[in-house]
Amino acid sequence: MSARRSNRGKRKTSDHVDAERVDNGLPVRLFATDRYPCERVNTYSTVDLLLWVRDALKGKPEMDILMGSCFGGLFQIPTRRLLAGKVVHSMMTRQLVTMKKYEMWPVFGGNPFRFSLVEFGEVTGLPCGEFEEGYSIDYKLPETEENYAHWDTLFGGNRDATIEDIVALVESDDQIPRDIRLKLCLVVIVDGVLIASLQKPKPTLKYVKLLERLDDFLAFPWGRESFLWTISTLKPPLKVMGKCEDPLGVFCNKLRQQTIKAVGFPLALQLVAFRAIPQLLQLAAGDDTINLINYAETSLPKHAGLT
Known part of the structure; x- marks a missing residue:
């Protein structure tokens, strides 16, 4: 009797393992089936910024350029x-x-x-x-005056600018040149939506530097x-x-x-x-x-x- 009880126990345990862990031959999971924590993700990416870009460029030729670029699919x-x-x-x-x-x-x-x-x-x-040979996402452009030249042009010399500052700048000045307005919106898309790594996102120097040549920026493997x-x-x-x-x-x-x-x-x-x-x-x-x-x-x- 003890042997039979032992066998029944083994079968029950085995069935449990088959259902919960073997999982039809799949590799092990992080958590057992139906034992997942149910919390939330704090995403630094803000999709509402795409709606802001849409409205900032609405009815302008720059919107046609944006929709015809690699970023156009995001708005679809x-x-x-x-x-x-x-x-x-x-x-x-x-x-x-x-x-x-x-x-x-x-x-x-x-x-x-x-x-x-x-x-x-x-x-x-x-x-x-x-990527181009030798490029790494971890690469940081040296903070030299030369590398900050285009940054200063776009952000009025504010080297502590945030994405929030850029939004405020565009909204407060209707006379911003069209090419500058487009570039500011592209910075918002990249650092505010696609590469967001801070709770209060900021422009990335190497991406701003790349904007010196708009064609190169739009051809980058974002x-x-x-x-x-x-x-x-x-x-x-x-x-x-x-x-x-x-x-x-x-x-x-x-x-x-x-x-x-x-x-x-x-x-x-x-x-x-x-x-x-x-x-x-x-x-x-x-x-x-x-x-x-x-x-x-x-x-x-x-x-x-x-x-």
């Missing part, structure tokens, strides 16, 4: 796909633990989907080609730049002896906090999730005919319908 994103902020956190907690540094694999309904540079480019429309920033905080960090010896534990603890910081453009993960999970998108109000260009308001409402 349906607004309802940008409203449910909890989706990003949910997909972060549901990801598989893999060795892929630049890929993320959330699981929903037992089925994994990939979030990589390929999917990022597809949902944003941003160019994701190779999709790759934004993706690499984005993926850096959506996945567990790398193991570093003496500094971060338990990256999975550190990351899971962060996901259990009330908020977790995400840089870059994390809403791209949400866009991919909605594309991969049509049933989830059906729960979001509205339809895809309303995008950032024809949306009537100046800011997106909070959406609490998806939990």
